[in-house]
Amino acid sequence: MFFHTRREFLSTGLKGAGLLAASAFVPAFITRTAAAVGAGRDSSILVVVQLSGGNDGLNTVVPFRDDLYAKARPTLHLTANETLPLNDELGLHPALSSFKSEFDAGRLAIVQNVGYPNPNRSHFRSMEIWHTGADDTGPRKVEGWLGRYFDATCAGAQPHERPGEIGVSIGKVMPQAFRNQSNVGIALSDPNTFQWNPSGETSSFAKVQEQIFSKLNQPAPGMSAAGGITGNEVETIEFLRHTAMNAVVAGDSIRGILRKEKNRGAYPDSQLASQLQMVARLISGDFPSRVYYVNQGGYDTHADQLGHHARLLGDFSGSVSAFLTDLRRQKTSDRVTVLAFSEFGRRVAENGSQGTDHGAAAPMFVIGDSIRGGLHGQAPDLSDLVDGDVRHKIDFRQVYASLLDSWLGTPSRPILGEGYEPLPIIGPDRSAV
Amino acid sequence: MTPLSPQPASEFDAYAAAHLLWRAGFGGTWEQATELADLGIDGAVERLVDFAPTTELAAPDCASLPEESAKEFEARVADLPDEESRQKARHARNEQARLQIAEMKFWWLDRMMSTSPRVGGVPPLEEKLTLFWHSHFATGYQDKIELTFPLWRQNQTFRSLALARFPDQLRALIRDPAMLVWLDNASSDRHRPNENFARELMELFSTGVGPYSEKDVKESARALTGFSVNRDDWTFHFRDKAHDPEEKIFFGQSGAFSGDDVVRIICEQPATAHFMARKLLDYFVCTQPDPEMITPVAEAYRASGYDLKALLRELFRSRLFYSDRVRNAVVKTSVSLAIGALKSMRVPLPANDLTLDSLRLMGQDLFFPPDVNGWPGGADWINSNTLLVRYNFANFLMYGVSPDEFKVFERKMIDRGTSRREFLKEQRKESLVTWSPRAHLEKSGEIRRMVTSKDIADYYLREFLQRKPSRDLRDAIVQLAETDGSGGRRSMSVSDPNFDDRARGLVHLIMSSPDYQLT
Numbered sequence: 001m002f003f004h005t006r007r008e009f010l011s012t013g014l015k016g017a018g019l020l021a022a023s024a025f026v027p028a029f030i031t032r033t034a035a036a037v038g039a040g041r042d043s044s045i046l047v048v049v050q051l052s053g054g055n056d057g058l059n060t061v062v063p064f065r066d067d068l069y070a071k072a073r074p075t076l077h078l079t080a081n082e083t084l085p086l087n088d089e090l091g092l093h094p095a096l097s098s099f100k101s102e103f104d105a106g107r108l109a110i111v112q113n114v115g116y117p118n119p120n121r122s123h124f125r126s127m128e129i130w131h132t133g134a135d136d137t138g139p140r141k142v143e144g145w146l147g148r149y150f151d152a153t154c155a156g157a158q159p160h161e162r163p164g165e166i167g168v169s170i171g172k173v174m175p176q177a178f179r180n181q182s183n184v185g186i187a188l189s190d191p192n193t194f195q196w197n198p199s200g201e202t203s204s205f206a207k208v209q210e211q212i213f214s215k216l217n218q219p220a221p222g223m224s225a226a227g228g229i230t231g232n233e234v235e236t237i238e239f240l241r242h243t244a245m246n247a248v249v250a251g252d253s254i255r256g257i258l259r260k261e262k263n264r265g266a267y268p269d270s271q272l273a274s275q276l277q278m279v280a281r282l283i284s285g286d287f288p289s290r291v292y293y294v295n296q297g298g299y300d301t302h303a304d305q306l307g308h309h310a311r312l313l314g315d316f317s318g319s320v321s322a323f324l325t326d327l328r329r330q331k332t333s334d335r336v337t338v339l340a341f342s343e344f345g346r347r348v349a350e351n352g353s354q355g356t357d358h359g360a361a362a363p364m365f366v367i368g369d370s371i372r373g374g375l376h377g378q379a380p381d382l383s384d385l386v387d388g389d390v391r392h393k394i395d396f397r398q399v400y401a402s403l404l405d406s407w408l409g410t411p412s413r414p415i416l417g418e419g420y421e422p423l424p425i426i427g428p429d430r431s432a433v
Numbered sequence: 434m435t436p437l438s439p440q441p442a443s444e445f446d447a448y449a450a451a452h453l454l455w456r457a458g459f460g461g462t463w464e465q466a467t468e469l470a471d472l473g474i475d476g477a478v479e480r481l482v483d484f485a486p487t488t489e490l491a492a493p494d495c496a497s498l499p500e501e502s503a504k505e506f507e508a509r510v511a512d513l514p515d516e517e518s519r520q521k522a523r524h525a526r527n528e529q530a531r532l533q534i535a536e537m538k539f540w541w542l543d544r545m546m547s548t549s550p551r552v553g554g555v556p557p558l559e560e561k562l563t564l565f566w567h568s569h570f571a572t573g574y575q576d577k578i579e580l581t582f583p584l585w586r587q588n589q590t591f592r593s594l595a596l597a598r599f600p601d602q603l604r605a606l607i608r609d610p611a612m613l614v615w616l617d618n619a620s621s622d623r624h625r626p627n628e629n630f631a632r633e634l635m636e637l638f639s640t641g642v643g644p645y646s647e648k649d650v651k652e653s654a655r656a657l658t659g660f661s662v663n664r665d666d667w668t669f670h671f672r673d674k675a676h677d678p679e680e681k682i683f684f685g686q687s688g689a690f691s692g693d694d695v696v697r698i699i700c701e702q703p704a705t706a707h708f709m710a711r712k713l714l715d716y717f718v719c720t721q722p723d724p725e726m727i728t729p730v731a732e733a734y735r736a737s738g739y740d741l742k743a744l745l746r747e748l749f750r751s752r753l754f755y756s757d758r759v760r761n762a763v764v765k766t767s768v769s770l771a772i773g774a775l776k777s778m779r780v781p782l783p784a785n786d787l788t789l790d791s792l793r794l795m796g797q798d799l800f801f802p803p804d805v806n807g808w809p810g811g812a813d814w815i816n817s818n819t820l821l822v823r824y825n826f827a828n829f830l831m832y833g834v835s836p837d838e839f840k841v842f843e844r845k846m847i848d849r850g851t852s853r854r855e856f857l858k859e860q861r862k863e864s865l866v867t868w869s870p871r872a873h874l875e876k877s878g879e880i881r882r883m884v885t886s887k888d889i890a891d892y893y894l895r896e897f898l899q900r901k902p903s904r905d906l907r908d909a910i911v912q913l914a915e916t917d918g919s920g921g922r923r924s925m926s927v928s929d930p931n932f933d934d935r936a937r938g939l940v941h942l943i944m945s946s947p948d949y950q951l952t
Contacts, residue, residue, distance in 0.1 A: 121632070121650075122642045124806055172796065173803070174816045187816040193794060196821055197828050199941045201934055204920030209938060212909045216946045233761045233951065240815060240947035244824070247817035297804075298576075302617040302629040352625030353617055358632070387647050 044370075044407050045332075047279055047292045048146075049272075049320065049340040050175070053299030054123065056309060057345035057362030057390065058380065060096070061110055065089040068382035072349040076305055076356070086110075089379055095314035098321035099365075106373035107324075108365065109425045111399055113377055115361035115392025119344065123300070123358070126343040131176040133397055133416050145400055146291055147180030148415045149408060154182050166246075167291035168282065170275040175293050184242050186250050186289075188278070191258060194251025196244075217244040257285030264329035265322060272296040273319040280323055284330040290408065299342055303353035316340070320367060328369070337368035337407055337426070341396065347388055360389035364399055370407075370427045398423050437729070437751035445474040449755055451899035455952040456717055456763070457481045457749060458557025459545050460773030463896050464877070469550055477550075478749045482742055484556035488593045495536035496585035499529070502665065533581045534574055538789055538799045539782070541588065545772045546782050558745070562595035563588065564768065565716050567799070568807035570606055570638060572615045574800045583611035583667045584800050599709060599739035603639065603696040608669040610662040616805065619662045623677035626654040631695075633805055639699045641708035645684070652681040656690040706735035713741075718748060719759045720811040726753070761900060761951045764814045767795035769952070770823060774830055774944060777897045778868050779876075787829060794822040815950070827944030831868070831937040870936030874927070886914035886925040890939060897943050906948050910939055 063069050064080040065088065083091025084100040092100055102108040116135045120126045125136075133148075134141040143151070146167055153164030166185045167178045178185040188194075196213055200206035219241045261281035267273040275294040282289070296316055301309050320338060327333035345362025361380070380390045397420040404412035406426035440449075450469035454461045458481070469477040501509070506526060513519045545564075548557040567588065574584055587609050594602050606612055613619045616630035631654035636642045659676025662669060681690045684698050699705055710731035714722040734744050748754055765773065771792060775782060782788060792798060796819045797808060808814075828834050874880050874892065883889050890910040894902045902910070914935070917923035925935050943949055 120642070121647065122636050123804075124636075125642045172818060173813065184816075187818050189818050190794075193818060193822050193825070196945065197825050197834065199828050199832050199834075199938055201931075202919060205916065205938070208916045208920050209913065209942060212913055212942060213945055216905065216909050216942070236762070236764070236951065237947040239812070240820065240950060243815055243817055243820050244947070247821050250817065251821075300629075302627055303620055350625070351627045352622035353620040353627045355617070355627065357628040 043290055043335070044409070045283060045290050045292070045336045046403060046408060047276075047294065047323075047336060047338045048177070049316070049338060050293070050295045051299050051312075051316065051340060051342040052123075052127075052295055052297040053301070053342070054126075054344045054346055054358055055299045055312075055342035055362060056301060056305065056356055057342075057359075058348065059305075059309060060093050060313065061086070061112065061363045062091050062093060063089060063379050063382065064091050066379075066382055069348075072382070074350065075354050076350045086375060090375070093310070093313050095310045096317045099317040099367075102321065102324070102367060103373060107369055107371065108367050108373050109371050109376055110374075111364045111366065111376045111394055111423065111425065113361045113380055113390060113393040114341075114364045114396050114399065115344070115390075116395055116397075117392075119360035119386075119389065119392065121344060121358040121360070123343055128176060130341060130343055130396060131179075133400060142179060143181065144175065144177035144179045145397075145415060146177045146293075149291070149404060149410055150178070150180045150185075151182055152410050152415060165290060167293060168279075168287070168289045169293040170278050171293075171295050175295075177293065178291075184239065184246055186246060188250075188254065191251050191254040194247045194254065196248060214245075217241045217248075219245055253287065254282065257282055257287055261285040263326050265325045267322040267326075268315060268318040270315045270319060272315055273322060276319050276323040277326075280326045280330070283327065283332055283336065301346070301355050302351065302357060303355040305350075305355045324367070324369075333369040335370075337366065337371055337403065339399070339403060340365040340367070341399075345390055348382060348385060348390065349388060360386065361392035362390065364396065366399070366403075366425050372425055372427055376423055376425060394423070395420055399425070402426055437747055437753055439750050440474060440752045440755045442474050444755065445477070446470055448900055449474075450477055452755065452760055452952070453477060453481065453749060454550060454557065455765075455769070455773065455899070456754075457745075458548055458550070458561050459769050460776050460899070460952075461550060461557075462776060462779060463899060465550055466899060474750060478746055480550055481556075481558050482596075482746045482749065484559060486593050486595065486597075487556075487559060490589055490592070492582075492585060492589075493537065493540045495533045495540060496581045498580065498582045498667065499526070530579060530581075534800060535786070535789060537581045537585060538792075539784060541799055542768070542772065542782050542788070545768065546775060559592060559595045563592045564766075565713075566591035566595065566602070568802060568810075569712065570609075570612065571802035571805050571807035572609075572611050573802055573804075577614050578611055580667070583614070586667070587611040596742045596745075598741065599639075599705070600696055600700045603634075603699065604693060606638070607634070607657065607660055607692045607696065610667045610669055613660055613662050613669070618657055618660055621654065621658050621660075622675045623655065623658045626651070626658050626677070628654045630654075631657050634695070635699065637806055639708065640702050640704040641711075644702060644704040649683055652683045652690075653695045655679075656681050656683065656695045657692050660692050700739065703731070703735065706739070707731040709739075710734050713744070714748075715810065717745065718754060719762045720764070761948075763952055764811060764950055765952050766808065766810070767792055767797035767814065767819070767823070768799070770795070770950070771826065773952075774827070774897070777899075778830065779873065780868050783830075783833075791822065791826045791829060795819050795826065820950075823950060824945040827941045830944075831941045868937075869933055870940065871927070871933050874936075880927055883927050887911055889925050889927070889936070890914040893936065893939050894943060897940060898949060903948055906943070906946050909946070910943060913939055913942055 058069065059076065059078060062078050062083045064078065064083055070077040078093065080091065082094055084094060084097060085091040086103060099108055116129060118136045120129060120136060129135050131144045132141040133145040150165045150167065164182060166183050168186045168188055169175050169178060170188055172187065172189055174185055174187045198206035198209040200209050220238060258281055261284045263277050263280055267277055272294060279292045279294065296312065298312055324333060327336050341364050342362060344359055346356035346359040348359065350356050377394050384391055397416045401412035401416055401420040402422040402425050404410050404415060405422050412420065412422070447467045447470040451463070451466035454466055454469060469480065472480060510519050510522050513522060544555060545560050548555045548560050550557060572584065572587060578584060590605050590609060594605055613630065616633055617627045618630035621627035628650050632650045634653070635645050655677040659672045661672045661675065678689055680687055683690055683695060684702065686698055688694060707727060711722060711727045714727060714730060730744070737743055753759060796814060802808060874883065879892065883892065890907070894907065894910060914925045915922055929935060
């Protein structure tokens with residue numbers, strides 16, 4: 001899926017992948033699906049930033065005018081003077097200064113009180129709900145919302161016949177949001193590990209080893225990799241083969257791009273920033289993926305929240321702003337939208353450890369040059385709580401639907417189900433190719 | 434105890450014994466598998482499940498608390514004259530901490546290496562369970578603890594209670610200093626209780642998500658207030674003034690509950706036995722066990738008062754455990770993969786940072802679980818980051834070549850015009866891995882039996898894979914055994930002057946197969 005034609009694949013391939021391509025065992029899905037990807041100079045790209053642990057929405061977009069807020073947060077509340085005012089009643093956390101300029105320029109949309117029915121306060125279950133788009137009121141789903149988008153781009157009748165797009169998650173693990181029927185995605189932390197090293201003393205012996213290696217790790221024709229680790233040996237081995245081959249082939253392409261492309265401008269020194277730096281270079285090098293996933297952890301602020309939360313938000317806004325600046329300089333910023341979410345907000349009342357426990361609804365961020373900025377929805381109503389938590393007014397799937405329909409250009413209904421009215425957050429003239 | 438039907442004794446061969454040893458421990462040599470098989474299924478299972486708990490174990494040096502407490506250190510640093518010397522002092526302290534935790538990882542890995550099913554060996558199941566509890570009650574070094582001592586103490590608690598009844602484990606857990614700090618219970622106070630530990634105690638450690646209400650979370654958080662830690666010596670400390678002695682309602686029962694009542698009521702819930710049965714089956718028997726498999730095991734586990742030894746004995750003797758559904762259906766954890774390979778090689782753990790780097794890259798950094806949910810296992814061991822590192826780890830074991838930097842160095846060498854042979858010579862860290870496949874073969878006493886290259890391929894397949902190979906894998910290994918150094922066709926023979934190199938290539942390839950990832 002990384003090359004448009006077999007010829008291009010063969011000529012691009014460095015030693016490792018080139019050899020695999022030259023052998024009779026090239027994974028067919030690599031060469032045959034590239035045309036379906038549609039990624040390239042003109043297509044829109046989505047970058048998802050996951051804020052893991054449950055970001056405290058109330059101290060992110062602060063209802064400084066509301067007495068109930070300061071009352072519930074004797075040690076943690078921020079005053080009107082401390083925040084960066086968005087209007088008469090709401091202000092951004094002071095660490096979000098670079099987001100304030102994006103907001104003022106109309107490039108930051110804040111969607112308020114986002115959540116889902118029957119909020120679950122478990123990190124893991126709530127994260128699963130956000131990743132799969134299936135909440136506790138209906139049947140569970142295994143595939144992710146982005147995975148179902150990838151499947152929707154498949155050309156064949158059966159997903160594994162002609163697999164569609166795949167996503168790239170920068171980090172150690174594969175997000176469930178990517179899980180799909182047709183293929184395995186790329187989890188990327190260090191592309192230097194994406195290669196198999198033969199051990200033969202001579203090059204000719206190493207070559208034989210590589211051939212045998214590629215044969216052993218050759219996906220079987222027509223077999224799906226979607227089974228994952230099912231407990232069925234044949235399906236599991238197929239999943240392993242797809243994973244190995246995707247990594248070997250993508251690795252050469254990614255290493256080539258990262259060698260060539262440079263970041264433009266300074267980034268903070270943080271893990272989130274390095275992840276976004278890699279995404280910026282892959283975008284500028286035209287890596288054919290339309291969905292990238294990055295993660296910032298540490299939001300589970302049960303104790304000593306104030307300083308910790310400020311550092312997290314400073315890193316978040318600083319890294320995303322540096323990323324946007326980089327994209328503007330490489331002239332791709334109109335093609336990229338950033339979506340930031342967390343699995344839940346936090347309890348309105350603080351606990352006795354100068355922290356907050358798990359809550360429910362919270363704001364979501366959509367950022368980029370092609371979006372419709374501003375505040376969407378109403379400020380949280382702290383006089384109408386559910387179990388001490390903010391009640392949700394906008395369903396997170398409405399935000400997903402807006403991005404699928406108007407940004408990635410794929411009908412959202414088959415992916416998310418009925419009843420999720422899109423919001424006007426994407427600029428009118430930027431529907432996807 | 435359970436309605437699981439027993440495996441017929443006649444079907445317990447060395448392959449079955451090897452399967453048992455991989456699951457109940459970290460693998461072993463083929464010789465050990467044959468010895469276990471000779472004991473018969475009952476004798477072999479008993480050898481693994483029946484051991485005296487290691488209650489007394491000397492703490493390694495790396496587990497000591499720093500002589501200067503954090504408070505004393507900060508006071509001393511504050512008195513230093515300038516920023517440069519303050520930074521230097523901080524750097525020295527951090528470096529000391531980094532070495533301590535690295536040494537503690539080696540300490541535990543070495544203990545896993547020393548497990549053996551032979552009489553007098555370190556019990557394999559005890560360490561396999563210690564690792565299970567470390568992942569189940571996942572506590573991380575980073576951010577909140579950053580000391581080896583409390584984590585070593587917790588590790589030893591898990592070990593001494595490896596086969597204990599679940600309520601006893603939970604009673605120890607709610608008094609475990611590392612856990613109480615990790616999940617913020619140490620600072621929880623009756624006036625504004627902290628829910629972090631109370632929630633995870635149910636969601637991740639006992640009932641699983643679902644059976645409790647938000648009210649139950651709040652009430653148990655109240656009951657657990659006061660369960661705290663003395664930070665000077667990292668011992669459990671009950672803060673009477675912080676504890677809420679009033680009445681609570683928890684799972685429909687009411688009383689002036691404290692932590693032990695919470696544990697008792699949690700263990701009365703059928704959900705707890707079900708959740709733990711599923712996790713134990715997932716770890717020891719098969720990934721994603723079917724509901725029909727879980728229910729009878731859960732019922733038996735609860736009816737026996739959570740007798741884990743009886744449960745595992747029954748499982749390891751069952752027909753189910755040796756069925757096709759279960760064999761080769763579990764992805765080896767990264768630690769099992771590494772320890773098992775070294776055991777097959779019969780060499781000690783390479784005492785080098787590359788060993789720890791490899792494990793981290795393969796996704797299992799001991800004492801650094803990804804989060805409080807531990808290592809999820811199954812498919813989560815395998816993604817594009819980890820799989821090729823697993824494969825290249827074999828290269829490290831065979832040749833001492835770093836799993837992630839080989840090609841980078843190789844490119845440099847090519848630029849300098851060095852031959853591949855010279856490059857490998859430079860790269861190989863002979864002092865780290867001094868494995869001789871030939872010596873391995875000689876020691877087995879089977880060297881005279883090695884007539885054809887197929888014999889040699891089959892020998893290393895058996896020693897490393899320890900099950901019958903798929904046809905694809907065997908064909909591939911035989912093909913390599915019939916290829917000489919210049920890529921031409923020449924069968925391997927024990928009289929080859931470069932036998933060791935060729936045999937290393939075979940083992941490297943066996944471990945670079947999807948098949949080797951499974952057990």
